[in-house]
Amino acid sequence: MNRTLAILGGLGLGAGLMYLFDPQQGRRRRALARDQATRLTHQAQHAIGVVSRDVQNRAQGLAAGDLSVLAGGKRALEHPLSGSWSPAARALMGLMGGGLFLYGLTCNAPTACVLGTAGLVMLAEGITNAGMDDLRRRPESAGGKATEWAGAAAERLAVGGQRPQGSRKQVAQPTGV
Numbered sequence: 001m002n003r004t005l006a007i008l009g010g011l012g013l014g015a016g017l018m019y020l021f022d023p024q025q026g027r028r029r030r031a032l033a034r035d036q037a038t039r040l041t042h043q044a045q046h047a048i049g050v051v052s053r054d055v056q057n058r059a060q061g062l063a064a065g066d067l068s069v070l071a072g073g074k075r076a077l078e079h080p081l082s083g084s085w086s087p088a089a090r091a092l093m094g095l096m097g098g099g100l101f102l103y104g105l106t107c108n109a110p111t112a113c114v115l116g117t118a119g120l121v122m123l124a125e126g127i128t129n130a131g132m133d134d135l136r137r138r139p140e141s142a143g144g145k146a147t148e149w150a151g152a153a154a155e156r157l158a159v160g161g162q163r164p165q166g167s168r169k170q171v172a173q174p175t176g177v
Contacts, residue, residue, distance in 0.1 A: 047087075054087045090126045097122025 020026055020033070085093065101119030104112045 051087045051091050058086070058088055085125075085129055090129055092126075093122050094126025097124070097126055 020030055022029070097119045099119070101116050101123060104115030104117075104119055106112075107115060
């Protein structure tokens with residue numbers, strides 16, 4: 001078992017290195033990976049700043065005697081499934097959900113399913129901050145690409161499977177990347 005995992009790990013590592021150090025596309029792939037890592041670092045730093053400021057403000061509110069600041073204010077306490085959680089509460093909920101999911105992985109079958117599902121739901125709520133009303137409205141308000149794709153498909157069906165004239169965007173093809 002360990003030997004098989006070592007072989008698979010070595011194959012995966014080799015394939016990844018070949019992908020990154022490819023003579024034709026490797027430089028571009030490394031630059032894209034570096035840019036994405038930089039972007040994710042900046043996003044993480046911004047999120048940490050938002051959460052730390054929120055925690056600091058809530059601590060001041062708690063010191064003033066307002067217990068509703070713990071859950072995100074009075075509105076969050078009145079409607080807990082409305083998606084109005086504060087950044088600090090979302091971070092805490094995400095951490096607790098991830099921990100519950102990981103703990104569920106160590107349990108036996110029925111308990112693992114329940115704990116894992118509850119953990120993933122908490123993690124998803126912490127990440128998205130979407131309330132139950134947002135989930136119910138999602139198909140209507142999705143708009144954007146889904147509506148555009150549905151409209152394009154309807155046009156193709158109306159014209160017998162062909163695109164109408166002028167509906168295709170002209171995209172310049174890159175030369176020698």
